Amino acid sequence: MRCKTIEKWLSDRIDGELSERKIKSLQAHLERCPSCRSYAAALEKIQDEARSIERLEVSPSFWEEFTSRLRSDLSSKKQEKRLERPLVKRWRWAGASAALTLLIVVGLYFLLFFEKPVPEMYVFSYEDSLAQIYREIGRDPELETLFNLVVLASIGESLEGAGWQDSAGFQESSLLWENLSEEELKLIESEIKKEEKIEEESHEG
Amino acid sequence: MKGSMADRSDDHLVDLAKQGDVEAFAELARRCQERIFYSIFALTKNHQDASDLTQEALMQAFKSLKTFKQRSSFNTWVYRIAVNLTLNFLKKGKRDGARQVLDESLSWAEAKEDASPSPEGSSLKKELSRKLREAVDSLPLPYRASFVLVVFQGMTHNQAARVLGCSENTVSWRMHKARKILQASLNPYLEGR
Numbered sequence: 001m002r003c004k005t006i007e008k009w010l011s012d013r014i015d016g017e018l019s020e021r022k023i024k025s026l027q028a029h030l031e032r033c034p035s036c037r038s039y040a041a042a043l044e045k046i047q048d049e050a051r052s053i054e055r056l057e058v059s060p061s062f063w064e065e066f067t068s069r070l071r072s073d074l075s076s077k078k079q080e081k082r083l084e085r086p087l088v089k090r091w092r093w094a095g096a097s098a099a100l101t102l103l104i105v106v107g108l109y110f111l112l113f114f115e116k117p118v119p120e121m122y123v124f125s126y127e128d129s130l131a132q133i134y135r136e137i138g139r140d141p142e143l144e145t146l147f148n149l150v151v152l153a154s155i156g157e158s159l160e161g162a163g164w165q166d167s168a169g170f171q172e173s174s175l176l177w178e179n180l181s182e183e184e185l186k187l188i189e190s191e192i193k194k195e196e197k198i199e200e201e202s203h204e205g
Numbered sequence: 206m207k208g209s210m211a212d213r214s215d216d217h218l219v220d221l222a223k224q225g226d227v228e229a230f231a232e233l234a235r236r237c238q239e240r241i242f243y244s245i246f247a248l249t250k251n252h253q254d255a256s257d258l259t260q261e262a263l264m265q266a267f268k269s270l271k272t273f274k275q276r277s278s279f280n281t282w283v284y285r286i287a288v289n290l291t292l293n294f295l296k297k298g299k300r301d302g303a304r305q306v307l308d309e310s311l312s313w314a315e316a317k318e319d320a321s322p323s324p325e326g327s328s329l330k331k332e333l334s335r336k337l338r339e340a341v342d343s344l345p346l347p348y349r350a351s352f353v354l355v356v357f358q359g360m361t362h363n364q365a366a367r368v369l370g371c372s373e374n375t376v377s378w379r380m381h382k383a384r385k386i387l388q389a390s391l392n393p394y395l396e397g398r
Binding site (some may be wrong): 017052063074078 | 225227230231234235238239242256259260263264267268333334337338341352355356357361362377378380381384385387388391392395
């Protein structure tokens with residue numbers, strides 16, 4: 001058994017924290033180790049001395065004064081709590097009212113001064129993608145023609161899906177034209193012109 | 206009123222104090238204030254600081270009584286508040302821990318009646334007693350706190366650990382270290398006895 005372990009056990013034994021099994025091993029070690037016996041004796045002396053010196057005598061008047069001060073502080077604290085409570089409640093109500101008023105003011109402000117944008121109705125929602133494709137096509141007329149044809153076909157498909165072709169004169173319907181974007185109208189216009197030109201040329205031919 | 210309070214258990218008094226009963230709390234305080242004061246005094250060595258810190262600990266306990274879940278005893282809980290306050294107080298260096306101020310209401314009791322009637326023996330004992338006080342005062346704070354609670358207050362390692370907020374094993378090691386330091390510094394005086 002190492003003496004360092006024994007020194008720790010000696011401290012635990014003084015505090016009554018050493019198990020019976022360890023006490024037996026400790027005793028066996030102490031019987032054959034004078035150094036640990038000497039250390040054990042020193043710790044016992046320190047313990048006895050420490051217990052005898054720490055006896056502070058306090059006069060009864062000290063405790064009377066202490067208790068009186070404590071009672072006074074406790075009563076003040078209780079009084080403080082009583083006064084605080086309604087105040088805290090009032091502040092809570094004031095805070096809640098202020099928050100509600102602010103909410104109403106902000107709500108009215110937005111309601112009156114910020115018109116909600118009316119969502120546009122698109123028959124086709126390709127505007128962004130069309131612009132992107134146009135940029136990619138660049139100045140290639142062949143690709144442009146092809147693309148226009150694809151767009152027209154898709155318009156046709158959409159109309160077909162909606163059953164517009166079945167109703168006579170669907171082109172005259174204001175809903176069709178009003179819901180088309182400028183870009184789409186221009187595209188259709190250019191295509192009509194192209195067709196007219198082709199027809200004129202064929203007549204001339 | 207006071208008599209009826211004195212008959213009640215700590216738990217009952219805690220319940221009453223939680224409802225704002227000052228008398229109930231004062232009775233709880235009366236039951237533990239002396240031990241707390243002595244422990245704080247052993248750490249601060251200043252009666253005014255010990256008195257103020259004991260009052261502060263009890264007031265803090267009163268204010269935060271609603272948060273006390275009663276998982277430990279009221280004594281342990283207040284003790285813990287008091288020791289934490291004291292350790293913080295000493296760490297902040299608000300007072301030189303080794304300075305000792307006593308007034309007429311406090312005085313160190315003479316050491317136990319000396320078994321040896323000889324003047325030489327008495328003188329040696331007084332010298333050892335003085336040196337031991339100095340040695341305990343100069344222990345590092347964590348060791349000193351453990352030593353005060355276990356030796357001066359007679360707490361078990363488990364009780365001291367609860368108060369200090371550490372493990373029993375830590376208390377055990379601190380006690381061992383504290384004793385090693387004390388033994389080293391007091392060795393010449395111990396041999397002379």
